Amino acid sequence: MSPPYSTLANLTRPWAAFSYGFLDPSAKREMRRKMIKAIAVPGCQMPYASREVPIARGWGTGGLQVTLTLIKPASVVKVIDQGADDSVNAASIRRFLARVSGAAETWDTLAATIVQSRHRIPEERLRDDQVLVLQVPNPEPLRPVQPNMSIARQMHADADYGRLWLVLYEQMVRSGRIMQGAAYPALVNGRHVMTPSPIPRWDVPKLNMARHLTLLSAGREKRLYAVPPFTKVEPLVFSDVPYKVEDHASLTCYRSGLRGVFMNEIPQAAGGSLHEASDSHLGIKAIRRAEGEAVEIGPLWYRDGEFRG
Amino acid sequence: MADPVATPDDLRDNAAFEALMWAMARPGTLHDLPEGLTDLVLALVDRECRVLVDDPALAQVVAATGAALVAAPAADHAFLTRVDSAMAVLAALPAGSPLYADQGATLVLPALLGQGQRLRLTGPGIEGAIETAVGGLPDGFIALRAARCRYPEGVEMVFVDGSRIMALPRSTTVEGM
C-alpha cells in the first residue's frame, strides 16, 4: 500500500528518455477523462490541456495524443493522410507510433485496430471493434460566422445555429447550391453541430449510425469530441435540397480500375485529368486482386456511387 | 534513445480505460476490467482531480494519486463501494452546464449486472434499443438519474460488479420495464 502522502520516490521513477506511448501517465489520464466526456456528449467539444508532442502543432498533434493514449503493444495502427498510407506525414506519424509503443503497423483497413487519419475515412466499412481517430485543424464549425471562441461556445450552449444556416442559405441563393466543400457541418445526436474535420462530403455519411467509434481531436485548438457508434450525424441541409456528395460516382481509377470511390484528380500536361482512388491501399488491394492474388477487400460504404451504410 | 517498454501499470491503465471507453460507447453492454474498481481509479484520477470516496482503504489509494478528497458538490469523480449514499451523492454531484458540459461528474458505484431491475436503453451507442438488468440500486435511483441528466448536462454512471462494468453516459435514455 502506498503511503498516504506522495514521496519523491513514488512521484518520480527511474530515468527514461520518455514514457511508454510518449505521453506521461498524467497526460494520458487527462486524455482518458476528456475522451469519456466526449463520448458521453456526442459532437460536443471538450477542452483539454493538449501537451506538446514531437511533431509540430497543426500536423496531427491532437489525433496523435488520442492514439498515444489508446495504443498498446497489441494494437495495429493504420495512419493515412489524404487517404494515403505512404503520404509523408502519415509515414512519419506511423513510424513514431510504432516506435514509442511497439504496436504493429498496417496499411490494411481490415487489419487495423486504430485508424488515425487526416482528411479521409477509408472506403472499406469500419467494424465495431475499430476506432477511427480524426485529426482536426479547426474544431469549431461556427468559426466562419464567429471567430471568437468564447462567443461560439455560448452559441453551442444555446444551440444557436441560425447564422450557420443563414450562410448555407446565402450560398444556395447566390450559387444555386451549397458551396461548402470539405468539413461539412453536421448535427450530432440532434443537439450539437460539429465539424467532421476536413473530410470530403463523401465521407460524412460514414459517421452516421456507424458501427465504429470516432474520436476527433484538435491539438492546437485543444478540443476533443466524439461520435460513438450508432449516433445520428446529420449534415445541415434544407428539406427541399438533398445533401450532395462529390460527383465521383462515375469516375474510374486509372491505376486500379476501381469505380465509385472518392478520387484524386491528376491534371495531365496534354489537358484534361486522370483520376486515382484516394484510398490508396484499397487501390493496391484491387490491383493485387486483379493480378490474381487472394486479397481480402472488406465491404465498402458506397456501391455504384450510392451510399449504403 | 531506447524505445520505451510498457510497464505492468501502463498495461493495466490501458486495459481499464479500454473497457471503460467501450462501456461508454456502447451503453448497456458488459466489459471486463483487469481486476476491479481500483483499476478505474488509477487509470483516471491524479492530482488534477477532486474525488469523493466512501471507503477508507480506497481513500488511501485515491490520496496516493495526489487527487484531493472532497464532498460530492465539489467532486469530478465519485467512487462508491456501497450504495447507501448513492442517492445523496447523485443528487449533489456537479452535472456541468450547457456551456461546460465537460464539468459533469463521473459516478462509479457497485451494482449487480444482469439481474434485478429490467431497463430498456436507447440513445447514442445503441442500435435501436437494448434491454438489460441492473440490481442492487436504491429505489428511485434511475428516476433521480433522469432528473440530473438534462442533456447536455448530466452525470456519467459506471456500474461495477466485481471486475465487470456497464456504463450509462448522460446521452442514454433509460426506461424501467
Added chain:
Amino acid sequence: MAYVATRGGARAIEQAERLYREELGTIDAGRVQGLRDALPWLIDRVMGEASLYDADLAALALAQSGGDLYEAVLLLRAWRTTQPRLAIAAPVLQEDLFTHRRISAAFKDIPGGQILGPTLDYAHRLLATDVLGGADFVPVPVEPAPCAAPSQQPSLAAWQKTMGLVADPPRVDVAGDDIPDVTRQPLLFPAARAHSLQSLARADTGGVLALGYAAMRGYGNAHPTVNELRLAEAEVMVRHPSGVSFSAGRVKVSQAEVTSKGKSGQLELGFCATFGWNEVKVIAGATLDLNAPGAEKGSAVEEEFVLYHTEPVESSGFCIHFKLPHYVTFQSALDAMRGAAVTELAKDEVTV
C-alpha cells in the same frame, strides 16, 4: 505492386531529414556548451517560450535545430511533456528577488534607487568588424561602485499603494499548490488570471511585440509608462514531501509593470513576467495586460485574441502545416465550384 509512386514516402522523409542534419554536422557537448556560453540572451528567450528552465537543454535544442527558434521551442516543449511533476514551487515575491537591474520611467528616482545593471541601452550599436580581421573584441573591466546596490528591492507599486495612487488588483486567494496551470488545463475565456500571465510568460517574443506595439501605437486604449522593469534571479523554493523547504536553485526572471491613468482616477497596472532576461517581451506583454480589461471582443488587444495568437508552438505549427497536402479538401471545393458552374449554366439556358 503498381502503386510505385506512392511508396516513396517513408524513404523520402528519412532522406530529407538526413539532408537537414548533414548541413548541421556533428553535434557534440562542446558545441552545446559553446552556444550556452556565447548566447545567454537567446538561451533565455528560448527557455521563456519553452517554459522550461534548463540552459543546457535550451542550448542543445538550439544546436539540434540550427538556431531555428520555433523548432527549438517545440523540441523543449515536447521534452517537457514527458517529465513528471515532482513538486510545486512556492510563489516568488517581488521583494525577495535578487535584482540585477531595476529601472522606472515613472519617476526620476525611486525608493531603492534606479539600478541600470547590464544593458546595451546607452551603447552605440557599432559592429566590431575588427574581430573579422583577427583583432579580439575584449570587454573593458567593470569598475565596482563604491557601495554595492542592495540585492533586494522594494516594489514601486507598494509605495504607490501607500500613497493611494494605485488600487490593489482584485485578489484571488488560492493556495500555492492550487494555482491553475495552463500546461495542465485548457485555456478558456475569460481566462483565470494565472492562465493569462502564464500564457504571456510562454508567448512568442515576436508575437507579443507585434501586438504590444500595435497597442502602443494606438490600437489599444491605454498608453503605457514603465512603472518598473526588473531583471533578477529568483530562488525556487520547494517543499519536500516530508515537509522541509529547500532551494532547488535560482532562475533568471524578467518582469515589467506598466501603468496608465485609469478611468477610476487611479493608476492601472499591467504586468508580465517570464523565465530568463527578455525586456522586450515583458514590456510588450505588460502593455497587452494593461490594455486587456474592457477591450472589445476581437480587437488586437483583447485577451483571447492576444493569447491565442502569440502562442509560439501553435502559431508556427499551424503556419507550416499549410505545407501538408490538402488535395482532398481542394478536390471537394473544386467539385462544389464545378457544380455551381453547371447550375449557373442551367440558369442561363432558362433565361435565354
